Amino acid sequence: MDFLTPSVRVQGLQKRLNSFMQEHIYPNEERYYKESTEGGPWAVQPVVEELKPKAKAADLWNLFLPASEHGAGLSNLEYAPLCEIMGRSLLAPEVFNCSAPDTGNMEVLARYGTPEQQEKWLQPLLEGKARSAFAMTEPAVASSDATNIESSIVRAGNQYVINGRKWFTTGATDPRCNIMIFMGKTDPDNADRYLQQSMILVPKDTPGVTVVRPLPVFGFYGVPDRAAEVVFDNVRVPESNILLGEGRGFEIAQGRLGPGRIHHCMRLIGLAERTLEKMCRRTMERTAFGKLVSEQTVTLERIAESRILIDQARLLTLHAAYMMDTVGNKVAKAQIAMIKVAAPNMACKVIDWAIQAFGGAGVTNDFGLAAAYATARLLRIADGPDEVHRNQIGKLELKKYR
Incomplete structure (x- = not known):
């Protein structure tokens, strides 16, 4: 298998990506770092919002999604050299709507979401009109073993009640973030530790959701990550927000x-x-x-x-x-x-x-x-x-x- 020679289509995308990087990304990096420092983790860098429409117009958008009606339909091998080009600058991935945690969250919604969940939450993310967060890691346990996660998701009639404290919840301080994917236990007594957990969609503006603080990475807020600590205190969401079903986390x-x-x-x-x-x-x-x-x-x-x-x-x-x-x-x-x-x-x-x-x-x-x-x-x-x-x-x- 020849890993190093991309297809003709990918070679064309590489050329266009490199041109875009030279024209728009590299010249704006200094501005990006400055806006990130001055605005802090709670603000949106204006340069990012200015460049997104240009990336869309250049048809360099959502390249990460594999065979799907929502993305470019590239395989992982085809996407690799393109992702490498974007990785050359910390500014670039979000400009092309190919940054974490949104890429992972969009893949979850595209793969496991119901049509209703996709219409409400996936579509705005695909269009770059919203951002998302992923709430899995917890400060009170060794989260390298994800079975340790203690947060609870308890059914109450046609709702779920969510309680827990999360951190390194990527994207939570972003003012454009409107949806969070939360992982917690729906069946803590299940003999199979890998069937205790579920994932559920939590709108960020739901009562009981509190973004406590941003977490700097070596003193950097928002670059490279918008990590945060978030408390979920008796948060209630509809049962329809569960992803794939209980125990599928x-x-x-x-x-x-x-x-x-x-x-x-x-x-x-x-x-x-x-x-x-x-x-x-x-x-x-x-x-x-x-x-x-x-x-x-x-x-x-x-x-x-x-x-x-x-x-x-x-x-x-x-x-x-x-x-x-x-x-x-x-x-x-x-x-x-x-x-x-x-x-x-x-x-x-x-x-x-x-x-x-x-x-x-x-x-x-x-x-x-x-x-x-x-x-x-x-x-x-x-x-x-x-x-x-x-x-x-x-x-x-x-x-x-x-």
Whole structure:
């Protein structure tokens, strides 16, 4: 299988995406960071809203959705090089309506939502008129084991009553956020721990929903993430808001997190490529101890190692995408777990070397490196920490010899 030669259609999309990035994204990054800092996590960056219609008009919209009436109908393998291009800038994914958590939430609604749920909540997200949040992780338990989640979803007549405290609820502080996907227990006494959980749709303006505070990622609010702590206090929603049915929460989570994980990896490869480019250009312009920084042996070694690591991660990610397309997410779970460990660790290392090469400028965000590192480091924990994925990979490897 040739992973590196995209189809003619994808090559055309790559060309158009790269042109859009050059014309609209890269020149507006400084403005994006400034607006993110000045507006904070509760505000919308005006530059994002200005660029969205341009992306729509260029037909570079909702590229993430696989075979579907709602999206571009690209496979995971076809989407990978496009997602990598978008990942080169933290501004880009939302401009193309391809950013988390909305991509995962839209996939959930497209795959598991009823026609009524899709009309009410999916359509505005597809059009970029609204945003969403995903409420799964909890501060009171080790959420790396999702069976620990304690929040409750209790039926009361034709309603459900929801109680719980969530954090790292991505998207909750966004004023455009109007819907949240909440995971909690409908059947806490079920002998099968994986049938205790359900997912339910909670409109953000429902009485009892309180966004307590934004959570900074290494001091960044809103870049790269709009993480928040949210309290659900006797929140009542109609029974029709349940997704797929009671006890199906883990089933939905696995359907959601597979594509979500690989999208993160695709974007990180683009981010690492852009970082390596910055490191090369910077070190070719700076002189220290009588010669260019790029000619110092330590710099050459780090540039070479970065190229090796990026290409390794890309090939591993493309293979995982191919497996997801051909045999499904469940069979490809080892490949998905491997990229989820490899890509964030690779990106952290490459960005750290670039920060070192930039010196003091690297730890500021004048060159976008600090925000890039925050993104990569967060993703060693988000969607399952390294340790959980490594355990799964190890068990699957040992299973071959039993």
